[in-house]
Amino acid sequence: MISVDHLSKRYGAHPAVNDVSFTCGPGTVTGFLGPNGAGKSTTMRMICGLTAPTSGTATIDGRPYQRLANPGRRIGVLLDASAQHAGRTGREILTLAAMTQGLDRRRVDESLDRVGLNNTAAKRRVKAYSLGMRQRLGLAYALLGDPGILILDEPANGLDPEGIFWMRGLLRDFADRGGTVLLSSHLLREVEAVADRLVVIGGGRVVAQGDKDELLAASGTVVRALDMAGLDAVLTRAGLTAVTSADGSVVVQADAETIGRAAAQAALVLLELRPAGSGGLEQMFLTLTAGDSVKEAVR
Amino acid sequence: MTAVQSPQTVPADVAGPGPGERAGKISMVTLTRVELRKLADTRSGFWMLVVIGLAGAATAAIMLLAAPGEEQAFQPLLAFALLPASVLLPVLGILSMTSEWSQRTALTTFTLVPERGRVILAKLLACVLIAVAATVAAAALSAVANLIAIGIGGDGSWHLTADQAGRLLLNQVVFVLMGTAFGALLMNSPLAIVLFFAIPTAWTVLSSLVKWLATAAEWIDINMTSTPLSQPDMSAGEWARLAVSAAVWILLPLVAGTVRVLRREVN
Numbered sequence: 001m002i003s004v005d006h007l008s009k010r011y012g013a014h015p016a017v018n019d020v021s022f023t024c025g026p027g028t029v030t031g032f033l034g035p036n037g038a039g040k041s042t043t044m045r046m047i048c049g050l051t052a053p054t055s056g057t058a059t060i061d062g063r064p065y066q067r068l069a070n071p072g073r074r075i076g077v078l079l080d081a082s083a084q085h086a087g088r089t090g091r092e093i094l095t096l097a098a099m100t101q102g103l104d105r106r107r108v109d110e111s112l113d114r115v116g117l118n119n120t121a122a123k124r125r126v127k128a129y130s131l132g133m134r135q136r137l138g139l140a141y142a143l144l145g146d147p148g149i150l151i152l153d154e155p156a157n158g159l160d161p162e163g164i165f166w167m168r169g170l171l172r173d174f175a176d177r178g179g180t181v182l183l184s185s186h187l188l189r190e191v192e193a194v195a196d197r198l199v200v201i202g203g204g205r206v207v208a209q210g211d212k213d214e215l216l217a218a219s220g221t222v223v224r225a226l227d228m229a230g231l232d233a234v235l236t237r238a239g240l241t242a243v244t245s246a247d248g249s250v251v252v253q254a255d256a257e258t259i260g261r262a263a264a265q266a267a268l269v270l271l272e273l274r275p276a277g278s279g280g281l282e283q284m285f286l287t288l289t290a291g292d293s294v295k296e297a298v299r
Numbered sequence: 300m301t302a303v304q305s306p307q308t309v310p311a312d313v314a315g316p317g318p319g320e321r322a323g324k325i326s327m328v329t330l331t332r333v334e335l336r337k338l339a340d341t342r343s344g345f346w347m348l349v350v351i352g353l354a355g356a357a358t359a360a361i362m363l364l365a366a367p368g369e370e371q372a373f374q375p376l377l378a379f380a381l382l383p384a385s386v387l388l389p390v391l392g393i394l395s396m397t398s399e400w401s402q403r404t405a406l407t408t409f410t411l412v413p414e415r416g417r418v419i420l421a422k423l424l425a426c427v428l429i430a431v432a433a434t435v436a437a438a439a440l441s442a443v444a445n446l447i448a449i450g451i452g453g454d455g456s457w458h459l460t461a462d463q464a465g466r467l468l469l470n471q472v473v474f475v476l477m478g479t480a481f482g483a484l485l486m487n488s489p490l491a492i493v494l495f496f497a498i499p500t501a502w503t504v505l506s507s508l509v510k511w512l513a514t515a516a517e518w519i520d521i522n523m524t525s526t527p528l529s530q531p532d533m534s535a536g537e538w539a540r541l542a543v544s545a546a547v548w549i550l551l552p553l554v555a556g557t558v559r560v561l562r563r564e565v566n
Contacts, residue, residue, distance in 0.1 A: 041566070049413045050406065050565040066413040069324040077410045080566075083403035087341035093407075096340075099333050100325060100411050141407065 001025055002047060002149060002182055007056035009042050016042045018204040019056070024182045024197070026148070029175045031195030031212070032184040039204040040184040041079065044153050047182075048077055060149065072101040075149040076142030081134035081158070086127040090117055090137050093126065094144060101145045111140040116166070131158025139167070149180040156190050168194040188282050198281075219281040221256050224249040224272035225263065234266045235259075251276050325412060330421035331428070338391055338429060341398075347391050354383030355437050359444035363451065371453025374463060376441040378529045384433040385471055389478025392426045393491045396482030396556070405565045415561050419483060426479050430471035438464075463531065470528040473541075477521065477549050483556025486563075518543045 002024040009017040017039040024030040034040050045051040047058040049065035060068060060075055068074055084093055094108040112122050115136040126134065135158050142150055150171070156164050171194055175181050185191045191198070198215050200208040208215060225231035228248070235242045235252060240259070242250040249272060252259055256273050263270050338344050358379045362371060396419075399405040412418050449455035478495055485491040499522045506516035516523060521544040527533040528541070 045564070045566060048410050050409060052562075052564070068413065071413060072411045077407075079406055079410070080403070083406040085341060085398065085402040085404050087343065087402075092340050096333055096336060097407070097411060099336070100329065102325065102329060 001061050001180060002058070002151070003062075004043065004047060004058045005056055007043060007046055007058055008054050009039075009046060009051065010054045015204050017046070017053075020201065020204070020206050021056075022199045022206065022209055024149075024180050026178050026180050027175055028196045029171055029181040029183060029191075029194050030197045030199060031191030032182055032199050032201065033186070033188055033191060034184075034201035035186050038186075038201045040186075040201060041153055043201070044079060044151055044182070044184060047151060048075075048079065050079075070101055070145075072097065072145035072147065074145075074147050075151065076145065076147040077151045078135075078138040078142045078155055079151070079153045081131065081138035081155075084126045084134070084137070087125055089123055089125050090129070090133075090140075091122040093137065094140060097141055097144050103145060107144060107146075111144045114143060114170075115140040132160060132163055135159055136163070139170075148178070149182075150174065151182045153184050154186070155183065156185065156187075164190070216277050216281055217275065220251045220253045220276045221259055222249050222272060222274050222276045223252055223259055223263075223270065226269040226271060230266065230268050231263065234262050234268060238262045325417075327417065327421065327424070330412065330417060331424045334395065334418075334421045334425035335428060338395055338425060343394065344391060347387055347394075351384050351387050351433060352436065354387070355380045355440055358382060359440055363444060363447055363453070368453045371445075371448035371451075372456040372458065373441055373445045374456075374459045374531070376444050376448070377438055377459065378467060380437040380441050380444070381434065381467055381471060381529075384430075384437065385474050388426075388430055388433060388471060388475045389481075389495060390492060391429065392422075392475045392478030393482035393495060394488060395422050395426060396479055397486055397488040397491055400486045401488050409565055416557065419557055419560060423476065423479055426475045427472055430475045431468065434468045434471050462533075466528040466533060470525055473521075473525055473528070473545060473549070476553070477545075480549050480551075480553035480556055483560055484552040485556075486559065519547055520544065521548045 004020055004022050007017055007020045008015065020039070020043055022030070032040055032043070042051060046053045047060070047065065057064065059065075060071075065071060065075075071077075088096075091108060091112065094111055095105065098105055098108050112118075117133065117136055117140065121129075121133060126137070129137065135155055139152075139155060142152065152171075155167060159167060171181050171183065175196070183191055183195065192212070195212055198209060198212050199206060200215075222245070223231065223242075228250075231250070232242065235250075238258070240252050240254050240262075242252045244250050256275070260270070260273060339348055359376060362376055362379055366375070399408055408418060409415055445455055445457065478491075481491045481495045482488075485494065499520060502512075502516055502520045503522065506512040506520065518524070518540050521541075524537070524540040524544040527537040
């Protein structure tokens with residue numbers, strides 16, 4: 001169980017994370033979504049006690065991370081796959097972690113097997129690893145202590161499509177056995193396939209969170225009319241907000257019936273009227289966060 | 300919980316989360332063993348130790364070939380054999396602290412051991428143990444060299460008091476801890492290594508130019524105050540000067556460095 005309670009982090013005047021709260025329960029995969037610079041990594045580092053929060057708390061099974069006696073046995077963390085000594089071999093890195101956690105050395109080989117790193121790869125220095133291999137090693141490192149919780153920051157980076165598919169299976173399996181997973185990404189589609197819950201963050205704030213299916217259902221309706229200008233006028237009159245998509249249709253935050261009736265009254269011909277699904281969530285995600293991400297880039 | 304097993308994933312015995320609370324606090328012995336291993340498991344660390352060993356052997360050869368016969372005895376042989384270690388072990392100590400930041404391993408180190416102070420302590424203990432091991436190895440090497448000295452007509456005396464042996468060991472410990480303290484404070488390998496060697500030299504140069512600095516240097520220049528550690532005898536005044544300089548060059552940077560490590564954001 002991960003509990004994040006009103007967590008904030010300021011760097012000078014800049015709020016990197018602003019009053020973020022969410023929980024991740026056993027048996028679930030939580031997708032932590034946001035564009036680059038939204039505060040995902042900072043939040044995760046605060047959960048792991050690597051960055052001191054300005055205010056708020058984060059706990060693992062009710063205790064702050066720093067209070068965990070042997071954290072590796074309870075929570076597996078992969079924050080940056082490249083943050084390993086380039087001169088150590090994959091096996092050596094895992095051996096050091098196994099020694100630290102007081103684990104049997106056999107777990108090193110089991111862990112390597114589990115993430116698909118063979119003996120040749122394990123004997124090579126990390127310097128020679130591709131990003132995909134580093135992610136696999138990082139996952140082996142996180143899983144080494146047989147923890148009940150996983151925190152992974154952009155673990156799909158650098159993995160090939162087959163690797164991403166494999167990782168989804170591994171995480172789904174982990175959660176189905178009662179594990180808790182918090183998984184960040186800047187791509188909705190990447191986590192959509194595996195997450196049960198979503199926490200969407202933009203500009204340091206949580207902009208949406210909840211059950212994935214509910215969020216997808218609540219993400220609006222796609223509408224396309226023969227006369228788009230007429231539709232726009234009707235929607236404005238009805239007090240509904242519409243966001244124009246790249247393909248010319250609009251996403252409206254209302255159900256199909258409301259929109260259909262409004263259009264019928266104005267005698268508009270509709271060409272398309274359907275739930276937006278993940279496309280709508282992505283649209284919302286972009287709208288809610290685009291401004292911040294642009295600011296981030298210019299700042 | 301349902302255990303859904305897909306063939307793409309993993310054998311059941313290793314997959315999946317286990318029970319929550321297990322395993323107590325990680326012991327200091329474990330942490331020290333890990334840090335000892337980390338000193339030698341990279342190419343730079345490994346070769347540093349090899350070079351210290353080879354250089355120690357070279358000092359013995361030089362003594363046997365070039366030194367006057369009366370200096371070919373166990374004590375002078377050992378003091379000379381420890382010279383390379385006293386220069387190079389501190390670099391190992393520096394790297395032990397700085398590589399966590401330059402190689403960004405602090406991220407994984409401190410997620411497995413969130414009490415950063417214990418990691419620092421483990422590093423200090425590991426460095427002290429390496430200094431002890433280097434001294435013991437040098438003693439073994441010097442014993443062999445002394446046997447050869449007897450064979451080729453040198454002095455070959457085995458005279459070494461416990462006090463002398465202890466001081467030779469302390470000399471190693473002082474410099475390796477100084478390196479570690481510099482590493483903790485500066486968190487940057489090249490900077491820490493350059494300053495470690497440059498500052499004492501700068502002291503020596505400056506104190507020879509500025510008069511009042513010369514008096515201060517007698518108490519602060521650790522290269523000067525530690526010299527008696529390798530000599531046959533050491534006076535109480537010399538001990539006091541060593542203590543003062545050690546406080547300045549070891550304690551001070553170590554305390555400041557520990558504060559820095561405890562506070563620093565890891566990313």
